[in-house]
Amino acid sequence: MTNPTSTRILVKERTEHGGVALHERPLRPMGPQDVLVRVHRAAICGTDLHVYEWNDWAARNYRLPIPMGHELGGEVVATGELVTGLEPGMRVSAETHIACGHCRQCRANRRHTCLNLKLFSKQGLGCFSDHTVVPASALRRVPDDLPFRDASIMEPLGVGVRAAMEADLRGRNALVVGCGPIGLFTIAAARALGAARVIAADLHAYRRDLAARMGADAVIDPVATPLVQAAAEASGGEGIDAAIDASGNGRAIQDALSCLVPGGALILAGMPSAPVALDLAKDVIVREAQIRGIFGRLIDETWLATESLLRSGRLKVEPVLTHSFPLERFEEAFELAESGAAGKVMFEMA
Ligand SMILES: [Zn+2]
Ligand SMILES: [Zn+2]
Structure with a gap:
């Protein structure tokens, strides 16, 4: 041929x-x-x-x-x-x-x-x-x-896998903000990598439904209940150890940072279209928060992890x-x- x-x-x-x-x-x-x-x-x-x-x-x-x-x-x-x-x-x-x-x-x-x-x-x-x-x-x-x-x-899924790995979610409470494909993949990865609770937030009902089907323990509509309050409740009062932003929305990023427990981490995977103002004294310095941007996948570490997780059946992507x-x-x-x-x-x- x-x-x-x-x-x-x-x-x-x-x-x-x-x-x-x-x-x-x-x-x-x-x-x-x-x-x-x-x-x-x-x-x-x-x-x-x-x-x-x-x-x-x-x-x-x-x-x-x-x-x-x-x-x-x-x-x-x-x-x-x-x-x-x-x-x-x-x-x-x-x-x-x-x-x-x-x-x-x-x-x-x-x-x-x-x-x-x-x-x-x-x-x-x-x-x-x-x-x-x-x-x-x-x-x-x-x-x-x-x-x-x-x-x-695997390319967008790798961003979710990497975000969950960088946030080190094992046994900890995770908040995923923005439930487009990257956010949904992050929920699946957080589940697969052993997060205690996975809490998700999105403005759209359709996407909140997908988040629940991806295995989120709680799904927040930030219009109905302010994110900080809803996340605190959904974590059983424990608070959020790591928040992953997949929305790129400035307001959502500010709120996600406010949700963190002292010593918590904010992982930024969504791309804001304009500069975002953060209260560094209150939200970062006094509470020793870590903020980490991620851009794409580690080559080839993330690819190999994504492949293994998919083949193992632990990473469930079907609903996306x-x-x-x-x-x-x-x-x-x-x-x-x-x-x-x-x-x-x-x-x-x-
Ligand atoms: Zn792409
Ligand atoms: Zn080079």
Whole structure:
């Protein structure tokens, strides 16, 4: 069988809401370090929604036209001559953070904060397609028994796993603020990694329901009851040892910090769109709180932990994976994802 030379692919073309088209396009020629991947599943990320919507952030960060998609579960079809460790038939997922491998951060085993970091979504690669050609350095091999569906969400799931690991939730009370896909994955990871209680908060009823189905012990509507009060009650009066923000909302971050017990930790995984004011004297210094930002996954430690947790059956992600569409129904898929009345929305290729 000869390898395909073209693919159907979703391309963001115009600077308007939507402005996306499904095309048949020639595949990028394979370089010596490239891999041809057959995409089986590809998931819509918050980043894709910014690009679809074409908000200020997208306009600042992307040039059109750009092929869309970076969260994939696929299969290696062919490899460039210098690629090692990947062979046709192997299953792969993709790491959004493509590291250079030789800067001081990379050499200090911090490839996820590489000084020359390239983002998959800005490289013109795309995976909302039947096939894609990507650099081998962006791929992570996953076991043959891991479903393509699971492989396609390992990148955002890894953020949840890492957040739960950095917060060291064993035997402690965790608060997850924001129950979009990353927050929901964090709930699952907190459960799998032995948190005593997992308390979740979100403004949307649909997402609170998903949080409960992910195994949250208590789910808070911060409009009905102020977060600090509701979290204290839900923890049985013990308080919150670690809060993980997956909302990026300034007010939610301030409240999450106020929920912590003295010596507690706030892990920031959501990305605020503007500076956030914090009361450092009251909430951080006197109460010896720790604040920690996390950006992506540890390469490859988080990938390996995520893989083990998925294969063990301890990390239950099923309820997040709410919708799947064929590529040609992309408008429906994006609109559903934008509405917030969905967990993870993905494309399933034929
Ligand atoms: Zn993503
Ligand atoms: Zn580097």
